[in-house]
Amino acid sequence: MRAERFGHFVAIDWSGAAGERHRGIAVALAAPGTAAPVLVRPGHRWSRPEVLDWLRRDLPADSLVGFDLGISLPFSDRGAFFPGWHGSPADARALWALIDRLCAGEPHLGVTAFVDDPALAPYFRRHGGREGALFGGGRGRFRVTERAQDAMGCRPYSNFNLVGAAQVGKSSLSGMRLLHRLEGHLPVWPVDPLPPRGSVVVEIYTTLAALAAGRPPGRSKMRSHAELAAALAAPAIASAAVPGAGPIDDHASDALLSAAWLRRAAGDRALWAPAGLAEVATTEGWTFGAR
Known part of the structure; x- marks a missing residue:
């Protein structure tokens, strides 16, 4: 896999909170190269259906889209999502x-x-x-x-x-x-095979981006522009800083750092073929970046 396979890198910090609009949702976009990632609709409080609509209508071509959520439930430990229930789905x-x-x-x-x-x-x-x-x-x-x-x-x-x-x-x-x-609009790796071209969705875990930037697991959240700038400057990220000073919302900083991390990680062939993937790809899926 080459990073050049993708023209844009999108990271979405997601929320399952009750209600229509959520401060916990942030959408960030990084272009190829080293330019600073940017927030999509900065200051906007997204609803979940709005994110769906944006992905269907406005997503830039050839995007690698990382969602900070689990794309499935445990299956392999019990041979079923809901063991003992006759209606348990197959995949x-x-x-x-x-x-x-x-x-x-x-x-x-x-x-x-x-x-x-x-x-x-x-x-x-x-x-x-x-x-x-x-x-x-x-x-x-x-x-x-x-x-x-x-x-x-x-x-x-x-x-x-x-x-x-x-x-x-x-x-x-x-x-x-x-x-x-999103079925019929965007494939979801690894539940769907990685297509040779076009956009694709993957599951991410923003803590993995923070680890790549040198932050310890217990301090993965960045709540200032200075902390975010230091993370973006890390060799594994190699990104220009996001303009600004003072505090920053940690949902925004998670998305911004993760978009820049995806830009580098997309070219790592090993991340697309972790050990054990074949046995769980269509049932449990995988977190891109987990090894």
Whole structure:
């Protein structure tokens, strides 16, 4: 894989919070070379459907799009997403379709109807101390790619966990509704094979970009332009600084750094063929950058 395969690099910090518009969503864009990444619609408070619409209508050609969310649920540990349930989907695309179907009447790509479904709720840890009997205990179930992240020094959360400030379960599930609605518009690697040309979506974990920039896992968040500039200047990122001084929203800084990181990481062939990928590509997917 050559970085020249792509003409633009997009990173999206996502949110699964309730409501229509979210300060936790940020979209950043980096062009080839070393120019500073930029925010798309700076100052705008995005809704999830607006991001979907932007991807369908306004995404620059030949973009590598990184979404900071989990594109699937654990499967390989139990041989099923929902072991013991007769309706458990066979692969990631069927999972996305199931979530979108059960939540069809829910606005803003919400997923409450899915996690509250009587057949599915037992698999999740939900608010109010409601840990389902099939959650698995402890930190919950993990995908193979999340085990790889853990070995790299990160501390991933199970997508079956919907509790706590750092949980990513609801954002991942709402993102799966979006991915289902992108079918026919954008392929999603590795659930879909990497096409020889055109745009493609991948899952990212912004902490991996911060690690590449030399920040320790426990200090991956950047809340000042100075911190962001130092991360962008790291040899593995090699990007010009984003103009500005003083504080910066950490969702914006995550997206900006990740877009610049994607620009460098896209040319690393090893990241497109991690060990164990073939066995989980269409069920669990993978986090681009996890080794």
